[in-house]
Amino acid sequence: MNNQEEKIVEQRAIIDEPMYDSKTGEYGKGYSPDNGVTRIVQEGTDGRHYHQDTDAGRISELVFDSFKLKSPNGTIWKVSIDDGGNLIKEKEES
Numbered sequence: 001m002n003n004q005e006e007k008i009v010e011q012r013a014i015i016d017e018p019m020y021d022s023k024t025g026e027y028g029k030g031y032s033p034d035n036g037v038t039r040i041v042q043e044g045t046d047g048r049h050y051h052q053d054t055d056a057g058r059i060s061e062l063v064f065d066s067f068k069l070k071s072p073n074g075t076i077w078k079v080s081i082d083d084g085g086n087l088i089k090e091k092e093e094s
Contacts, residue, residue: 014032016029017031019032026041066079
């Protein structure tokens, strides 16, 4: 076996397999872009998981009625827009 064949044998595609997410610890089906070092869960028991750093291009193509943002102190805000183009923000009660 030459060096290139050995590299191919060492690498393993990890796609749509059960795993724990490296960042959140959540369990579900996901993938690893770096042979298992980093694991990214995309499907959990609560549905599809989107990740800002890896899915931003796909998320930006979607149209939403509203979305939620978290401020640095942990406050959750619901943000939407009215027919005049004005932003509406509502603090979500915990």
